[in-house]
Amino acid sequence: MxxxxxxxxxxxxxxxxxxxxxxxxxxxxxxxxxxxxxxxxxxxxxxxxxxxxxxxxxxxxxxxxxxxxxxxxxxxxxxxxxxxxxxxxxxxxxxxxxxxxxxxxxxxxxxxxxxxxxxxxxxxxxxxxxxxxxxxxxxxxxxxxxxxxxxxHFDTMFVVRGLKIFFTTRHVALRKALDQLTEERVSASIRHAITALRVFGDDEPRLAVAAVNPHGGENGHFGDEEITVLRPAVERAVAEGLGAVGPIPADSVFHQGLEGRFDGVLSHFHDQGHIPAKTVDFDGTVSVTVGxxxxxxxxxxxxxxxxxxxxxxxxxxxxxxxxxxxxxxxxxxxxxxxxxxxxxx
CATH class of the missing domain: 3.40.718.10 (Isopropylmalate Dehydrogenase)
Structure with a gap:
């Protein structure tokens, strides 16, 4: 071409x-x-x-x-x-x-x-x-x-109104998805997402990692995955020089991304990423296979x-x-x- x-x-x-x-x-x-x-x-x-x-x-x-x-x-x-x-x-x-x-x-x-x-x-x-x-x-x-x-290796990336959404897990039961959230798996997902952001035009990508518990777990009172899994994975990514931040409560992170504060959001289970994207723009949500x-x-x-x-x-x-x-x-x-x-x- x-x-x-x-x-x-x-x-x-x-x-x-x-x-x-x-x-x-x-x-x-x-x-x-x-x-x-x-x-x-x-x-x-x-x-x-x-x-x-x-x-x-x-x-x-x-x-x-x-x-x-x-x-x-x-x-x-x-x-x-x-x-x-x-x-x-x-x-x-x-x-x-x-x-x-x-x-x-x-x-x-x-x-x-x-x-x-x-x-x-x-x-x-x-x-x-x-x-x-x-x-x-x-x-x-x-x-x-x-x-x-x-x-x-291949992943799904949603594109909706300029925001790119990634998934740590997808087509598994919610209980199983939470069991699959390990520091190693989230770290790998962060790396894959940031690579994809660079490939698709974000030369200095900013990736927000979503939390999984209400209010980001409230320091462990509503769940400790943010403390035991997500925060260490983000810290590891930052130490590797990657532009990752979080975990950020899921009830606000997608709104912040759509406002332009981030280039991408890493969600952790199927509906966590699907619901906000399709609510904002059902017809305009496009799936891109990266990898x-x-x-x-x-x-x-x-x-x-x-x-x-x-x-x-x-x-x-x-x-x-x-x-x-x-x-x-x-x-x-x-x-x-x-x-x-x-x-x-």
């Missing part, structure tokens, strides 16, 4: 029976998206044409066999056609065929990103049951991308099988993910330098 042209972003259709094709079609047909990046859909042309019809869009679908064949013309959506899923899949139903299409789209988008044919990928939601029915053993999108790129040698952003919602095929799905989250990817594409060099070149498997 050259600096003289807008970036090229591969946008996967996700599960063909879900809302992914619809929100992809709406996003790539939107002149606002076309003004910031060139979008190349990755999936089945038949599925995308069906989504265009459902959404009532006045655009044509141009099926291509490689990124180099894409035209990026107004009124046209280019799609790297996989030829797997037909246009008569039942909406909102788990299907092995849909699962195969979703997996193939991820694999293809990852390959062309590793090969430098696109500047990043934006992913639509997949259905875990469908990909398992298709034979995949991955727990989800991110794990699949980690294996495909050979990434040694991969390629740029990947994603919507942070599911396949919405209940409304798939109705044309009602809002593409706000996909448009936001596309916009963040367009912006962050300027950091592809930093991404490669920090996280390696990757190797398709």
């Amino acid at each position: 050259t600096d003289r042209q807008p970036p090229v972003l591969a946008v996967t259709l996700g599960d063909p029976a879900g809302i992914g094709p619809e929100i992809t079609a709406r996003t790539l047909a939107d002149p606002a998206s076309a003004s910031i990046a060139r979008g190349l859909a990755v999936g089945d042309a038949a599925v995308l044409r069906r989504a265009v019809g459902v959404c009532g869009l006045n655009v044509r679908v141009n099926a291509v066999g490689s990124p180099g064949e894409a035209r990026f013309e107004p009124g046209t959506i280019d799609v790297l056609d996989l030829g797997i899923a037909p246009d008569d899949l039942e909406w909102g139903k788990v299907s092995p065929v849909a699962g195969r299409s979703a997996v193939a789209a991820i694999e293809t988008a990852t390959r062309i990103a590793l090969d430098g044919e696109v500047d990043g990928i934006v992913t639509s939601p997949i259905n875990k049951e469908a990909i398992w029915a298709a034979g995949s053993e991955h727990l989800g999108h991110t794990e699949m991308l980690g294996e495909l790129t050979g990434a040694a 991969l040698p390629i740029l990947r952003t994603s919507v942070d919602h599911g396949t919405a099988f209940d409304i798939a095929g109705t044309g009602q799905a809002s593409h706000g989250t996909m448009a936001a993910a596309f916009g963040v990817a367009a912006d962050f594409s300027r950091f592809t060099g930093r991404i490669r330098d920090a996280y390696g070149t990757g190797a398709a498997k």
